[in-house]
Amino acid sequence: MNPRCIAHVDMDAFYVSVELERRPELRGRPVVVAGSGPRAVVTTASYEARKFGVFSATPAARARRRCPEAVFVEPDFATYRARSADVMAVLREHVERVEVMGLDEAYLDLTDLPQPQAAARAVKHAVRERTGLVCSVGIGPSKLVAKVASDAGKPDGFLVLTAAEARARFADAPPGCIPGIGPKTAAKLDRMGIGTVAALAATADDRLVDPFGPRLGPWLGALARFEDDDPVEPVRVAKSESRETTFDSDLNGLEALEPALTALCDDLCAALRDSGRRGRTIGIKIRLNDFSTHTRARTIEGATHDVTVVRGIACELLRSFDPQRPVRLLGVRVAGLEDVVADCRDRGGEPQEQLKLPPPMV
DNA sequence: TCTGGGGTCCTAGGACCC
């Protein structure tokens, strides 16, 4: 079997770049896309703002202190989605197999193309020509290598790496530089005396099984060796959908919480109904003021998007959890979403739903 | 200075069935 050739396309500071199209006078200045509420976090920071220590997920209040001269812009996701669709359309014109990962990145399977690297160059060029937006492209034999290559090339990068080159390049880097190894895992590895990618790559699987489990442990070792056969999946169907909200200030008591939960249920069920989907598991999520997060779920016999049913179960779950501290976040989720097409076939079809395709996970 | 919203997957334990 042919070695694969995968490209990872990652838009540079995507939301900021979209904002700069509207406000070109801000180019070259620190720009921060963040909500305005007291508990907002940064969605994207321009490279100028990053020099001040402002990154995605930085609390907006901290960002303002670190970079008072930055221009703060409210996120406008409707526009980002539209621009993202423009970008993805360009990718799909060039490459058949595209897996979209969120609004600002995608994997391309270039394996069967005659000139994969030339094709990737053409894609990068076309994205800039057609949308005015800049992306970084990484190319490798797997999604993992392509991803670290696009990261390493940023901004405006184009980097081709073999697995061996990736191993050499990141040998002395901390394991946390590998996607899939987050802060918790990195800290745990560090406590085990594993502080570099090379050290993790050389660690025997059986030393990783005890602390991380029989699947996760060996998987971490494989990541560090840049072994990855995860396929590019052009079609992914969502398994769950949720709505959640963090309150500007904590809420106390069921009387205050239930209306908020009901509103979330209404919003979620409207979206499910509009896309013709139903799910069997209804769950709630509660984050208390100590930041502990709790979930409760119930699975029912038949899938639903009926707002009365979802509200009823969500409120029951909330009442039985009965939070004993102020609540900062409340959420509702419907999971076990059934395949729409199969559903219509099974029940003989509801005409207005039959033509609908499951929406992509964007 | 406290820490969004929307997802995925893994782990572990219990129920239940054969």
Next chain:
DNA sequence: TCTGGGGTCCTAGGACCC
């Protein structure tokens, strides 16, 4: 009369990603 083993479904928590 001292205690199988596998498989599936479900719940809750947690880590991680964009």
